[in-house]
Amino acid sequence: MQKTETSPTQPRDMKLFWQTLLMTVFIVSFTIVCTEKAQAGNPLYMAADNTPLIWDTTQTIKYKVDPKGLGKLSYSESVALVQIALSVWENVADVNIKFEYLGPLNEALNADNWESVASNNIYAEAQDTTNMTATQSQQQHYVVIGFDNTGEIMTAKGSANATGVQSITGVLGTYEDPQFITSAHVFINGLYYNGTDNDAVDLNLVDLLAIVIHELGHTLGLDHTLFNYDIYQDILSGSIDSSNARFLPTMFPRFVQSTGEHIVSLHPDDIATLQWLYGDGATGTISGEISDAGGSPVETMLVTVRNTASPLCEAYSQSTSILCSDLNTSPSGDGQAYFNASYCLDGYQLGTYQIPLLENGSYTIDVQEIPEQFSSSIARFDYSVREIPGGAEFYNTLDEANEDTFAITPVNFMQYNLYNKDIVLASTVSGYGDAERVGYAYFETDPLFETTETNDTYCPETGDITEDMIAETLSQANFAISSDLQEDTQTPIGGCSLRPLNKTHKTQSLSFLCITLFALVCLSTSRLVKSL
Structure with missing residues (x-):
């Protein structure tokens, strides 16, 4: 869950901040999580034997997308934005995470059906799970990525002010052996990208992408991290320039509007945590x-x-x-x-x-x-x-x-x-x-520490994923995939690996991997070893 706040000396209108993701914890035979608390050099949830809950990487992580699209974006543009965000996590070196796109949800999400749609696609208590392992559950369920273009879902979820909430993530996993995350849902508030400032100040595309990347980090089992929080506070007060947001990790719990360029590239804390959770044990x-x-x-x-x-x-x-x-x-x-x-x-x-x-x-x-x-x-x-x-x-x-x-x-x-x-x-x-x-x-x-802090590798002063790059990708997606689901009944389904052929430890570049006649825009940001 996020809040909006203003910073008196920031260059672009007002500053928007997001607050920690809202999740509610249900204790059933499995741990269905959604809590209003969190942290990213940390695992999000722990199983019975004190091991972190992660996805089974022998299986793909499947997902479906809300057919109505996010804000003023078409469906195909929204899918492309989600896939760019997924690629940031998938491209981390030495991590075997693969996502599989299954197409649109059967119905658009709203205040009346969001809860049933989300719960029906996760390992719920009402299901017969007697002979079902966590891996089988992951095979049969998927991540629901929904868009709340009116704020009604955020309000139903418990936010008193829907325009102050940017996103919500829920994660579900099995508590006993074997311990895995089996499904999740992510809701992004379309009020922040609907073409009007009457309800909430619109974000730019880079900021919007940064929010999706952050929420997908929670989906993978990463929690918030709080180091350098005083930098955030001084940016908010206007005492330091917003370029210092480059020292805040992707999984920091609040967000400064117009600083998304620093969040869409993973920072060391984000990367090390993901490698620790999903790597080969060498971290x-x-x-x-x-x-x-x-x-x-x-x-x-x-x-x-x-x-x-x-x-x-x-x-x-x-x-x-x-x-x-x-x-x-x-x-x-x-x-x-x-x-x-x-x-x-x-x-x-x-x-x-x-x-x-x-x-x-x-x-x-x-x-x-x-x-x-x-x-x-x-x-x-x-x-x-x-x-x-x-x-x-x-x-x-x-x-x-x-x-x-x-x-x-x-x-x-x-x-x-x-x-x-x-x-x-x-x-x-x-x-x-x-x-x-x-x-x-x-x-x-302190003389013990180097004071230059320019570190172009991990925390560059200027990010290299731009508004124009994202806009171009989305326009190509719109060409490749019909955004009118009523006319295009053959919206393609299936997976496309977002992983580039060659990955290095520190260098990253945004590359457009596949736009086919049928469907997916698979973007690969080789900004791998930098945690957002």
């Missing part, structure tokens, strides 16, 4: 435990690992206790169950973190408090998150309960796992600046 991690001065693990702390050569761009984060299993919940009192870290099966996990990285190098580890305004953006956490006992703190080898919290010992990462990088939080404040957080300005001034 290295840094792990440890956060505890208080008395030795008790501390949940809901934001841990960030930063490359000293690029601390704002090459940053990776995870919240402690995020790796606890999802069905360790406490009742909310309204018929639903919300995860609370104190209900983790294994108490030691409350303070643990395990963060996947992309590059070899020298890294620092910092822990800080999650800002109150972002507390509902963290997956499976209750709305209240823990306050940090003393102040924000860095890892150092002689970590003690009360010391200079900004004494830093960098760790050398060489693509193998680093363990036991523990931090004992001080009980009193003795560090730099804000007691609860480490601001981005610190990394620009």
Whole structure:
């Protein structure tokens, strides 16, 4: 779920921000998830054995698209936009994800039928699943990609202000063995691209694409990530230029209008998480435990690992206790169950973190408090998150309960796992600046870190996917596929791999792979190893 907000000094009208995806959790024989909380160096949901829920990559991930199209886009243009977004995730190196397009839904979605259409296409409690494995379920079900052009679905879903909600994603997976995501639904608010500003300020195509990419990240099992949130806040206030949005990952929970060019290319945190979840097991991690001065693990702390050569761009984060299993919940009192870290099966996990990285190098580890305004953006956490006992703190080898919290010992990462990088939080404040957080300005001034932060590979100042490129692709799609479903009863179905033949670790380019007489525009953005 997203909100709109304004920034006083941004160049294009007002600034639009999206807030965390809205999901509601139902506890049945399977975990049907949709919660109003989330986080991306983190897995979105965990199974019974504390392993992340992901799709079975021996099968394609099938999807159907709302036949009415998104906003003022035709159906074929909308399909092309979705496929560009899918290609961004599919093109990540060393990840075997393949999507399969099945054509349009049988009926256009609206406030009356959206819930039944979405639930009927996922592994629901009412179905006979006695002899059905998760893999079989994935074979028989698909992702529903719907468009809410009036805001009525967003309102029915629980948003008081439909024009402030850009998108909703729900994910369904099996909790017991085997643990897989089996289906999902995504709803995009067409009010943001309908040709009028009477209901909501229209986005440009790059921004619209960025939103779809973000939501599909949730569909793949990625949660939100919160590092560099103070950059977002300063962009919002107008104290820094919006080009600094390049330091916000694709899975950051809010969005600044007219900065989509920085989101459509994946950033390191997004990529490393996807490779960790779906790769061959070669992705290295840094792990440890956060505890208080008395030795008790501390949940809901934001841990960030930063490359000293690029601390704002090459940053990776995870919240402690995020790796606890999802069905360790406490009742909310309204018929639903919300995860609370104190209900983790294994108490030691409350303070643990395990963060996947992309590059070899020298890294620092910092822990800080999650800002109150972002507390509902963290997956499976209750709305209240823990306050940090003393102040924000860095890892150092002689970590003690009360010391200079900004004494830093960098760790050398060489693509193998680093363990036991523990931090004992001080009980009193003795560090730099804000007691609860480490601001981005610190990394620009401390001599330990390089200050250039130009990093053209991962966080270029100017994105290379433009409005014109997307518009051209959509126009070609409109030519290739009839957008009038009543006239074109043979709307093609079937899959087309979005994966390019040659992929490199850091370079990416938008390439138009296939536009046939029958159907799909398969776009491949070889911007692979950059997380949005």
